[in-house]
Amino acid sequence: MIRLTARMLVSAGMCCAAMGALAPQAIAQDLAPGVHCDGLACNNDNDEAYVIFGTFTCVTTMWPPNGTAPEYYYENTPITQDIEPHSAVTIPLGCGGGAVVGWGLTSAVPRASLPRTGSAGF
Template identity: 35%
Template sequence: MHLDGAFRNLGCEVQGEGNKKRHSIFGFGISIAAAGALLNPMHAAAQEFAPGVTCEGRICTNDTDDQYVVLWEVTCMNVVLPPGETVSTVTTTTGHFSQTVAPRSTLSVDTDCPQGTTLSYWITGVQPG
């Protein structure tokens, strides 16, 4: 696959609303493997989204007697080389997901892209469910 042409047209982009911002940077000629390795989220310390509900990496723990809904977003990159073309088309999509975590249990959020490569994911919050 010839990815140079597709990546040549990508630059630096900052998107955000309120206090939530996302930065995506692609350089000229970066391979898919390198982009996935660079943009794959690092595991940080557990973040408390509600009293007794924490998430670390992709694992959310509910240590309460109440049910909660976990909300997250996943950004995927799809690379397609159309038949007869020499330049690939690169698109990114962001999906919004939610799933219930029962009282006194854990949830592993699904960050896999059905097609393409996972560029990033982030848990955006929890709400009583």
């Protein structure tokens, strides 16, 4: 029983350390001229709509039935967020079934410059 408790404490500590290492810094970031974000709160100062792109890092914890240490599965989930002209938006955290342990915004492009596919909402 003591071994199991020790394993669980070590696993929990490793998980917390990993989440701290992956968590982004809340700094202002310019994604495109006129489109800037402070953390996940973004502003568009342009006369046209933009689409913001990035990635959430998600973790799912699986507890084996035999009482051994948990297994962690990491997955990157894409972020696409529309932002209308002269407006602000906060990108909602989201992982389908897992927990967000990190994220990063990579770019913003004018929505009119993207190909119209019908499947991505633009």
